Amino acid sequence: MIRDVAIVGAGWSGFRSITPELSHKELMYDAAVRAYEDAGVDPRRDIDTFVTVGEDYHEGISIFDEYVPDQLGAVQRPVQSIAGEGIQGLAAAVMQILTGRFDIAVVEGHSKASNILTLPYILAFAMDPVFNRPLGVHPYAIAGMEMLRYLAETATTPEECAAVVAKNRSNALFNPLAGHGASISIDDVLTAEPIAEPLSRLECAGHSDGSVVFVLAAGETARVLSDHPIWIRGVGWANDTFWLESRPWGDARYARAAGEMAFRTAGIKSPAKEIDFAEIDDTFAYKELQHLEALGFCSRGSAGEWTLEGGTALGGEFPVNPSGGALGEGHLLDATGLARVLEVVLQLRGQAGQRQIDAAEVGLAFGWRGVPTTAGAAVVLSN
Amino acid sequence: MSLLHRIEHPDDALNWHGDMPTEGRYTAGIAGERFFREIKEKGQFLATVCLDCDITYMPPRLYCEECFSHLDEWVEVGSWGHVHTFTVVHRDLDNEPLSEPRILAFVTLDDADGGLVHYLDEIEPEDVYLGMRVEAVFRAEDERQGSISDIEYFRPV
Numbered sequence: 001m002i003r004d005v006a007i008v009g010a011g012w013s014g015f016r017s018i019t020p021e022l023s024h025k026e027l028m029y030d031a032a033v034r035a036y037e038d039a040g041v042d043p044r045r046d047i048d049t050f051v052t053v054g055e056d057y058h059e060g061i062s063i064f065d066e067y068v069p070d071q072l073g074a075v076q077r078p079v080q081s082i083a084g085e086g087i088q089g090l091a092a093a094v095m096q097i098l099t100g101r102f103d104i105a106v107v108e109g110h111s112k113a114s115n116i117l118t119l120p121y122i123l124a125f126a127m128d129p130v131f132n133r134p135l136g137v138h139p140y141a142i143a144g145m146e147m148l149r150y151l152a153e154t155a156t157t158p159e160e161c162a163a164v165v166a167k168n169r170s171n172a173l174f175n176p177l178a179g180h181g182a183s184i185s186i187d188d189v190l191t192a193e194p195i196a197e198p199l200s201r202l203e204c205a206g207h208s209d210g211s212v213v214f215v216l217a218a219g220e221t222a223r224v225l226s227d228h229p230i231w232i233r234g235v236g237w238a239n240d241t242f243w244l245e246s247r248p249w250g251d252a253r254y255a256r257a258a259g260e261m262a263f264r265t266a267g268i269k270s271p272a273k274e275i276d277f278a279e280i281d282d283t284f285a286y287k288e289l290q291h292l293e294a295l296g297f298c299s300r301g302s303a304g305e306w307t308l309e310g311g312t313a314l315g316g317e318f319p320v321n322p323s324g325g326a327l328g329e330g331h332l333l334d335a336t337g338l339a340r341v342l343e344v345v346l347q348l349r350g351q352a353g354q355r356q357i358d359a360a361e362v363g364l365a366f367g368w369r370g371v372p373t374t375a376g377a378a379v380v381l382s383n
Numbered sequence: 384m385s386l387l388h389r390i391e392h393p394d395d396a397l398n399w400h401g402d403m404p405t406e407g408r409y410t411a412g413i414a415g416e417r418f419f420r421e422i423k424e425k426g427q428f429l430a431t432v433c434l435d436c437d438i439t440y441m442p443p444r445l446y447c448e449e450c451f452s453h454l455d456e457w458v459e460v461g462s463w464g465h466v467h468t469f470t471v472v473h474r475d476l477d478n479e480p481l482s483e484p485r486i487l488a489f490v491t492l493d494d495a496d497g498g499l500v501h502y503l504d505e506i507e508p509e510d511v512y513l514g515m516r517v518e519a520v521f522r523a524e525d526e527r528q529g530s531i532s533d534i535e536y537f538r539p540v
Contacts, residue, residue, distance in 0.1 A: 020398070021390035033385040060403060115398070120476045129409040131442055132500055134531050137472060141487045144470030152468075152513055196487075197471040197508070241448055245441060245497040249468045249489060 004219030006229030009039025014210020024112035029071040031211035039215035043073025048102040050074040053089035053109040053334045057122045086338035087367040087377035091235045109335030113207035142371045144196025147286040153250035160304025162189035164285040172328025174355040203285040208330025212338035233380040236261025240374035254376040255294035262378040279340035281368040282325040337367020423529040426521040432456040441495035462519035464492035471508045505538040516540040
């Protein structure tokens with residue numbers, strides 16, 4: 001990249017399945033205070049620009065952009081809001097620093113999912129209003145159809161998908177932030193009630209409330225502010241076709257494109273050899289496998305077996321979602337990708353406690369915007 | 384400074400209910416209009432073709448997503464194809480269990496690239512398989528409104 005950019009502060013609030021005592025603005029404030037303390041910055045004096053991610057229908061208000069400045073210390077400052085995946089917001093903050101105009105930037109994402117009473121309708125509203133929405137189908141049907149096609153094309157088994165759930169929810173037991181930790185077996189997952197076959201209820205991430213805030217700084221500033229800056233080596237993002245009728249149902253092409261862009265900017269030739277661990281979208285269990293393959297960490301059709309054999313477990317050769325992922329932490333709506341980044345930051349800093357990966361030097365975070373989208377974003381971070 | 388006080392009793396955590404009534408008009412567009420009129424009036428499908436990329440777009444579009452050229456070549460497409468993927472849906476939009484699970488499929492049409500997402504019927508879920516031959520069942524002509532619901536469902540051939 002034309003300028004070095006690092007994460008010098010990280011803050012969070014939540015992640016719990018309900019937070020009845022806090023408004024979404026207070027969740028953001030709580031996370032922001034931690035991030036600013038962590039970075040040692042005063043937002044009213046030091047921060048040059050602010051980026052938030054969100055989506056009006058998730059907020060239950062229109063033009064949510066107007067609701068964000070005060071709880072971040074951003075009144076009368078440059079503020080940009082992005083309707084997108086959290087890592088797309090991170091990319092926007094990085095780009096603002098790359099312009100040379102800003103030295104310190106903040107990115108924020110949040111979820112108050114427990115306040116949303118009609119989430120399936122909101123997701124159904126994202127489907128084409130003329131060709132798809134009149135079918136009145138629960139949008140997780142798209143995930144069920146993707147999963148079946150992925151299993152058929154790659155000879156991946158339902159057991160291998162269920163192993164992702166067992167691994168991630170077990171990892172979450174070692175993560176005090178995670179609200180959905182559990183010790184469950186592959187059999188528990190396979191016998192859970194079906195939502196959209198072959199997808200079972202336990203293969204769909206539950207939701208959490210929470211907020212994630214990062215303080216980013218340009219090279220020299222980052223070195224002054226932090227003893228241990230976490231460097232952003234490369235960022236990439238991509239969308240596939242919008243049409244359900246034209247997309248490849250068994251393949252996450254958006255993840256391949258986003259990963260290739262991130263690796264290219266980071267100067268990474270062989271992701272599997274040069275990256276030590278990854279936090280990868282697992283909104284649905286099969287997605288972790290599909291994304292692992294599309295990002296090039298293993299060959300197509302081999303992620304399931306790799307998972308079943310423990311290769312992606314904590315202590316495995318390539319730990320995936322040591323935090324517990326969305327399955328273990330809970331899905332944080334637009335902030336889900338930022339939660340993936342948070343774990344990479346904590347691991348690289350050596351602050352991951354019982355789930356700390358030895359000699360973690362380079363990590364990848366990948367976010368997906370969920371059904372019915374084909375939007376993905378990747379970021380490579382290192383010490 | 385952080386949050387100094389916390390609400391400590393659930394009864395003290397107030398909230399209000401509200402809804403966001405939204406209504407809108409969704410324009411089918413030039414390509415969609417022609418597609419749905421053909422279904423309504425003739426009970427058949429039309430697609431657009433990109434001759435350069437050799438792609439027959441179903442549903443039809445006015446532009447090619449590969450080469451970005453404008454498409455004005457229209458062809459008739461048969462209403463039969465095969466099940467590319469499917470799912471048995473067990474929840475309704477209120478997230479409540481459906482009394483009778485429904486089969487949703489993506490059907491690729493023989494004469495086109497792409498196809499349609501729709502329900503399968505006249506078959507039990509356990510009998511559906513990938514690659515199964517199916518055909519569209521249209522509503523009676525006087526019931527058709529020019530919408531995707533003019534197709535009742537797909538059924539095995």
